[in-house]
Amino acid sequence: MLLSDFGRFGFDPFLEMRRMQEEMNQRLAGLSAGAGREFPPINLWIGGDSVAVTAELPGIVPEDVDLTVRENTLTLQGTREPRTEDEKSVWHRRERAYGSFSRTVQLPFRVDPERVETRFANGLLEIELHRPEADRPKKIQINS
Structure with missing residues (x-):
């Protein structure tokens, strides 16, 4: 089967590869920035x-x-x-x-x-x- 035959069957391998690449880029960006989630x-x-x-x-x-x-x-x-705070406030934990x-x-x-x-x-x-x-x-x- 030729690569060009995939389009006739409704499957685009390049679309799936781009989706996987985007997902990996997002995961790696999250690790490098220290972010837990988007x-x-x-x-x-x-x-x-x-x-x-x-x-x-x-x-x-x-x-x-x-x-x-x-x-x-x-x-x-x-x-x-x-949120606006007064000057006397000191953060104990800030996650948001x-x-x-x-x-x-x-x-x-x-x-x-x-x-x-x-x-x-x-x-x-x-x-x-x-x-x-x-x-x-x-x-x-x-x-x-």
């Missing part, structure tokens, strides 16, 4: 015609978050501002990071940027991204 943590669910994403953003208001979609890529970025954050996620298919629904409550951002009608799989009847 921020914000996300969950992603795939439905037939949409993708649902949740992101945990404690202490952040919706106005401090930018959400962009392009083709099959979702980017979530913003800033977490530190502050400052700018950015998280880019590759989605399993292209999404329609005009059909994105968002909800934000109690520090949880919920995003539903719908697949364009033209990209949805269509059942083809086989004539004999």
Whole structure:
């Protein structure tokens, strides 16, 4: 079987290699920076015609978050501002990071940027991204 034959069967080995490389780069970047996890943590669910994403953003208001979609890529970025403190306070432990954050996620298919629904409550951002009608799989009847 030739390498060019893989496209006919719906498998792209280069796509899988790029995904693995991106995952390794993210893991190595986390080790070198001393970070335990990426921020914000996300969950992603795939439905037939949409993708649902949740992101945990404690202490952040919706106005401090930018959400962009392009083709099959979702980017979530913003800033977490530190709490103001009085001069007499001395930190005993500080685990929550502050400052700018950015998280880019590759989605399993292209999404329609005009059909994105968002909800934000109690520090949880919920995003539903719908697949364009033209990209949805269509059942083809086989004539004999």
